[in-house]
Amino acid sequence: MPKVNVYNMxxxxxxxxxxxxxxxxxDVNHDAIHLxxxxxxxxxxxxxxxxxxxxxxxxxxxxxxxxxxxxxxRQGSIRAPQWTxxxxxxxxxxxxxxxxVPKKVKRLAMKSALTSKVLSNEIIVLDELKLAEPKTKEMxxxxxxxxxxxxxxxxxxxxxVNIIKSARNIPDVETTLVNTLNVxxxxxxxxxxxxxxxxxxxxxxxx
Numbered sequence: 001m002p003k004v005n006v007y008n009m010x011x012x013x014x015x016x017x018x019x020x021x022x023x024x025x026x027d028v029n030h031d032a033i034h035l036x037x038x039x040x041x042x043x044x045x046x047x048x049x050x051x052x053x054x055x056x057x058x059x060x061x062x063x064x065x066x067x068x069x070x071x072x073x074r075q076g077s078i079r080a081p082q083w084t085x086x087x088x089x090x091x092x093x094x095x096x097x098x099x100x101v102p103k104k105v106k107r108l109a110m111k112s113a114l115t116s117k118v119l120s121n122e123i124i125v126l127d128e129l130k131l132a133e134p135k136t137k138e139m140x141x142x143x144x145x146x147x148x149x150x151x152x153x154x155x156x157x158x159x160x161v162n163i164i165k166s167a168r169n170i171p172d173v174e175t176t177l178v179n180t181l182n183v184x185x186x187x188x189x190x191x192x193x194x195x196x197x198x199x200x201x202x203x204x205x206x207x
Contacts, residue, residue, distance in 0.1 A: 001025065002118050006125045006196060011145030014127050017196060019118065020203045028112045028119070033183060036109035039099040040184045047095045054079050054087025106183075110206055113186040123192045124148060125199060129156065134165035143173070149190035155181060157198040178202055 001018045002025050008014050019025065054060075060079030067074055081089045117123045124146050131138055143152060151172040156163060159177060167173050176185060178201045186192060194202070 004118065004123055004125050006127050007146050008127050009129065009142045009145065011147065017125055017199065019199065020207055022207045023111055023203050024114050024118050026108075026111045026115050028116050029108050030112070032105050032109040033112050033116075033187070036101055036106055036183045037187065039101045040182060042097045042099045045097040047097050049092045050094055051088040051091035053089075053091045054081060056091075057085065057087045059085075107206060109183045110181075110186075113183045114202070114206075117186065117192040122149075122190060123194065126193065126195050128197075129154070129163060129193075129195050130160070131162040131166055134162050136166050136169050139163070139166035139173075140170060143170070143193075146193070148193060151189045152191040152193055153185055153189035155192070155194040155198045155202075157195060157201045178205065 001021050003016050003018055005013050006015045006017050054077070057079045060077035064075045064078055065072065075083075077083075077086075079086045081087055126146070129142070152174075154163065154167060154173070154175045156175065156177055164175050167175050172189075174185065174189065178198050181202070
């Protein structure tokens with residue numbers, strides 16, 4: 001079982017924690033991670049872009065000038081793509097970009113992402129993370145104490161408004177819950193900060 005140090009909010013080591021091999025000690029499957037991240041980004045696309053083709057723009061029913069004898073290039077419609085106000089060639093239309101990924105692949109990708117954080121020593125486990133009131137300055141001090149990277153993801157086992165409000169004004173710092181955790185966010189941030197209770201919950205969900 002992989003072991004990690006447990007720190008308090010002052011950055012002091014207060015113990016060690018054994019992580020589940022089934023979640024934090026699997027063989028990293030890069031193909032599964034790639035597929036899930038690709039799906040996540042694709043599913044975020046609205047797919048509402050639209051432009052008119054030459055069949056949809058108004059006007060252009062009459063031939064601008066006769067076919068021959070004018071010295072100009074032949075034209076069939078003023079709504080052809082080369083004309084100002086003409087239709088768009090291969091115009092984009094609303095479409096669904098979403099990609100479906102099997103549940104087993106999603107679970108494998110999540111375990112692989114969590115394992116990669118352990119292998120790269122980018123996981124920071126806290127014994128607890130609580131603030132009496134929302135204070136951005138206190139959250140900055142905590143991140144400094146635990147030597148977190150500038151890009152940090154804070155994972156909580158349950159919603160804490162004080163933590164969320166304290167972190168939301170810090171650039172490149174994001175908070176999330178165990179049940180909303182995703183592979184893309186895990187890989188996006190350099191420091192993966194998680195409480196002991198959240199670790200147990202992750203192991204319960206994904207083991």
